[in-house]
Amino acid sequence: MERIFSVPLKGGTVTDVYMLDTMGELADVLSEQGSSILISDENASRLLPSIPGGAVIIPPGEKEKSWESVEKMLEGAASLSLARDSVFVGFGGGVVLDLAAFASSVYMRGARLVLVPTTLLSMVDATLGGKTGFDYLGIKNLVGTFYPAESVLIVPETLRTLPDSEFRSGLGEVVKHALLSEDARLWEFLESSHDLIIARDRDALSEMIRLSLEVKIWYITRDPEEKKGIRSALNLGHTFGHALESMNGFSISHGEGVAWGMHKALAAGLALGLTPDDFAARALSLLRLYGFNGDHMIPDGRFPAFMKAIRSDKKKSGGSVKFVLMEGQGKPVLTALDDNAVKAAVKGFN
Ligand SMILES: NC(=O)c1ccc[n+]([C@@H]2O[C@H](COP(=O)([O-])OP(=O)(O)OC[C@H]3O[C@@H](n4cnc5c(N)ncnc54)[C@H](O)[C@@H]3O)[C@@H](O)[C@H]2O)c1
Structure with a gap:
C-alpha cells in the first residue's frame, strides 16, 4: 500500500490517499481497523471476499441516497455499540460514500471515516473535499455536512466489474481534470494511453x-x-x-x-x-x-x-x-x- 497524497483541508484536517494493488491487501488493512461498521451497496459488496458482521448493505442507486438509508447506518452503528473512535468504512460508489460520510459525521458528533471508492467517478471526484450528504424533499444533496475522511483507499482492480456506462461517466470527469490542469501530463497520458x-x-x-x-x-x-x-x-x-x-x-x-x-x-x-x-x-x-x-x-x-x-x-x-x-x-x-x-x-x- 502506497500513500500517494496527503491532502490538507479546512480546519487543519488531513486526508491521506493510498493506492492498493489487490483486494487481499485491502482486506488486510480493513481487518486492522478495530471497532468498525462497513457500509456498502448490493453491487459493490460483491467484490468483498466476505462481509463482516457489522455491515449495512443498501440497494444500489441514487434513490437510496436518503434519510432512511442514513437511519439504517446510524441504527447499525448503535446496535454494534460503536464509539466516537470507531470507524465508518464506506465501500462503493459516490452514493454509498456520501451516505457513509454523512452518517459518520453525525454519529456521536463525529466518528472516524475511511472511504474505499469503487467507481471511477468516486475515485477521482467524490472522496476528496469532505462533502457528505443525502437527497431530501426531491432535492439532490439538500442535507449534508463537511467532513473529510481520514483516509481514502483506492484499489483500481475494483473497476474491472464496473459497467461500461459507469466507467464512461468517470472518464468524463477525468477529461475535465485534463482541461483544467495547467500541467500537460494528464492530457498527454489520456492521449497516449x-x-x-x-x-x-x-497500471494505466x-x-x-x-x-x-x-x-x-x-x-x-x-x-x-x-x-x-x-x-x-x-x-x-x-x-x-x-x-x-x-x-x-x-x-x-x-x-x-x-x-x-x-x-x-x-x-x-x-x-x-x-x-x-x-x-x-x-x-x-x-x-x-x-x-x-x-x-x-x-x-x-x-x-x-x-x-x-x-x-x-x-x-x-x-x-x-x-x-x-x-x-x-x-x-x-x-x-x-x-x-x-x-x-x-x-x-x-x-
Ligand atoms: N462528495 C462529493 O464530493 C461528490 C462528488 C461527485 C459526486 N458525488 C455523488 O456521487 C454520486 C454518484 O456516484 P457514482 O457515479 O459512483 O454512482 P453510484 O454510487 O450510484 O455507483 C454507480 C453504480 O455502480 C455500482 N458499482 C459501484 N462500484 C462497482 C463496481 N466496482 N463494480 C460493479 N458495480 C459497481 C453501484 O452499485 C451503482 O449501481 C452522486 O450521488 C453524487 O452526488 C459526490
Whole structure:
C-alpha cells in the first residue's frame, strides 16, 4: 500500500490517499481497523471476499441516497455499540460514500471515516473535499455536512466489474481534470494511453487516477472552504450538464452530462472570443477520443425548459448563474451568459 497524497483541508484536517494493488491487501488493512461498521451497496459488496458482521448493505442507486438509508447506518452503528473512535468504512460508489460520510459525521458528533471508492467517478471526484450528504424533499444533496475522511483507499482492480456506462461517466470527469490542469501530463497520458485505459489495464488506471486526483487536489487546497471561486472551476461542464441531466430525468450519466457540458462551454467561449481556437480544437479532439461527441441538441421548443433547469442552479448559489469557460488549458474563468449565448452554445458545433 502506497500513500500517494496527503491532502490538507479546512480546519487543519488531513486526508491521506493510498493506492492498493489487490483486494487481499485491502482486506488486510480493513481487518486492522478495530471497532468498525462497513457500509456498502448490493453491487459493490460483491467484490468483498466476505462481509463482516457489522455491515449495512443498501440497494444500489441514487434513490437510496436518503434519510432512511442514513437511519439504517446510524441504527447499525448503535446496535454494534460503536464509539466516537470507531470507524465508518464506506465501500462503493459516490452514493454509498456520501451516505457513509454523512452518517459518520453525525454519529456521536463525529466518528472516524475511511472511504474505499469503487467507481471511477468516486475515485477521482467524490472522496476528496469532505462533502457528505443525502437527497431530501426531491432535492439532490439538500442535507449534508463537511467532513473529510481520514483516509481514502483506492484499489483500481475494483473497476474491472464496473459497467461500461459507469466507467464512461468517470472518464468524463477525468477529461475535465485534463482541461483544467495547467500541467500537460494528464492530457498527454489520456492521449497516449487511450487503448490501455479503455482495456482497464491496472497500471494505466492507477496512473490516470493519480494524475486526475492531483488536479482536483490542486484546486481544493487553494480554496479549501470554497470561498475564493477557485474551486468553482471544478464545475466546468456542470451547469450545462446538470440542466441536460435533469431535463432527461437523469437517464444520462453524470459524466456524460459533464462531457456534453464541456462541449457547450467551449462553444460559448469561442463565440465570446474568450476561448482560443487551437485550445478548443485540442479539447474537442480529446473529448471525441473518449467518445464524447456532444452532438445532442436542445430543440427550440425545449429551450425554455432547459433555461429553467439552468436557473435552478442559480437558486443554489443565491446569485446569477456563472458558467465555467476556458481561456486555455488550466485557465478557467467564471462568466455569466445571457440566454442568447446559452441558446447558441447548446446548438454548439452542429
Ligand atoms: N462528495 C462529493 O464530493 C461528490 C462528488 C461527485 C459526486 N458525488 C455523488 O456521487 C454520486 C454518484 O456516484 P457514482 O457515479 O459512483 O454512482 P453510484 O454510487 O450510484 O455507483 C454507480 C453504480 O455502480 C455500482 N458499482 C459501484 N462500484 C462497482 C463496481 N466496482 N463494480 C460493479 N458495480 C459497481 C453501484 O452499485 C451503482 O449501481 C452522486 O450521488 C453524487 O452526488 C459526490
